Amino acid sequence: MPILGIDYNKCINCKKCIMQCTAKFWDEGDKVVFDDKYKSCILCGHCIAVCPEDAILHEKMGSEPYTYAEIINPFEYIPYEKMFNFLNSIRSTREYKKDKVPDELLRKIVRAMQIGPTGSNMRDQKFKVITDPELLKAIGKAVLDERLKLVAEDPAFMERQKIADERYSNPLYHDAPAIIIMYCSGSNSMDHYNIGIGVTYGRLVAHSLGLGTVWNGYTSGMLEQHKEIIKLAEVRGKSWGVLEVGYPAVKYERVPPRPEKKINGLD
Ligand SMILES: Cc1cc2nc3c(=O)[nH]c(=O)nc-3n(C[C@H](O)[C@H](O)[C@H](O)COP(=O)(O)O)c2cc1C
Ligand code: SF4
Ligand code: SF4
Structure with missing residues (x-):
């Protein structure tokens, strides 16, 4: 089983892992316990991603976890205008x-x-x-x-x-x-x-x-x-x-009109 448990030397009992994965991390008040009793872990890695102390013990799941400055606020990395223009250029x-x-x-x-x-x-x-x-x-x-x-x-x-x-x-x-x-x-x-x-x-x-x-x-x-x-x-x-x-042998000069698709539920 790739998720093995919690390193209590690092864990600060913040309970963030519980919110990400309600059926495998159990709140025992003074500590959080990992018990995948229903064998329902899908290896999504959310517990690893959210833990502020890097306290989730796990077997190798492909690559090692890593971080970078922009992971916290991705919208600062690529704001909407940049993202939208990029998508529109493809x-x-x-x-x-x-x-x-x-x-x-x-x-x-x-x-x-x-x-x-x-x-x-x-x-x-x-x-x-x-x-x-x-x-x-x-x-x-x-x-x-x-x-x-x-x-x-x-x-x-x-x-x-x-x-x-x-x-x-x-x-x-x-x-x-x-x-x-x-x-x-x-x-x-x-x-x-x-x-x-x-x-x-x-x-x-x-x-x-x-x-x-x-x-x-x-x-x-x-x-x-x-x-x-x-x-x-x-x-x-x-x-x-x-x-x-x-490699494209063509350059696009402008975004052509694209008919809008119908939206329901917004004014
Ligand atoms: C087609 C598709 C259907 C999904 N359906 C659900 C869903 O019904 N409920 C849910 O919580 N997550 C759903 N997900 C999210 C996946 O569980 C999630 O993408 C996967 O665990 C990887 O995690 P990540 O998206 O945070 O990287 C779905 C994802 C895709 C692509
Ligand atoms: S990897 Fe995903 S499903 Fe498995 S314990 Fe962590 S958060 Fe839960
Ligand atoms: S998210 Fe990390 S530090 Fe917080 S309770 Fe879970 S294992 Fe402990």
Whole structure:
């Protein structure tokens, strides 16, 4: 069990851990006791994060706890205006430079995808980074072939596809030099959300590194339906998110109008 108890040499009985985790820390007046009698700890680490004395004893849970000045007041780190403008600047990149993305940056993106929140703190998601141009092309072609079978009767799609074929050598991925596939078993009702959040975390970090991305929904959809594509990509699962990554060859000058979505409950 990764949470082992409390170091009473450090504990000041502030009871903050109880508020974060009502069913595993028990208030015995003169001291707080850790007893996960219902075996319901989800390893979220809130007790470790909140303890002012770093008194929670635990086994290794991946990385060691650490801190930094901005953790206390994150709004001072990135105030709303900065955050909103950053989010508003992120578009789906459909034109990439030929430059490869260094492994070091791809690792940083995957690291961000790993820290996204998940329902019940499920940690079973996996990642596949694909940078081999031949494999990228093979997957892109397999997905597109399946897509074309569905829309062969649609002249507008076929016309658009013809233009894309002339423009890109791997049209499905807009010639991006890398894709990251995030996937998991699909056995949990929150899996699609968890993947969605992870991919979004990856996108945000990629753009903070000067990279561009597209969420490639066609690939996710076809991975759900075609075992051959799963085999080709060497992944296993039932829930998928696919992110194109590359250096953008496009600059956006302005934020275009985006129709507001309906809000209920506010004046
Ligand atoms: C899709 C999804 C559903 C969640 N549902 C609940 C919920 O119903 N109640 C709750 O207290 N926390 C919920 N959470 C929060 C997770 O338990 C939490 O993200 C996880 O334990 C990691 O902790 P953190 O978000 O503080 O990093 C949910 C998170 C996600 C992503
Ligand atoms: S890791 Fe989360 S669930 Fe487990 S004891 Fe700490 S606060 Fe509670
Ligand atoms: S939060 Fe830390 S110091 Fe406070 S009661 Fe819990 S273990 Fe003790």
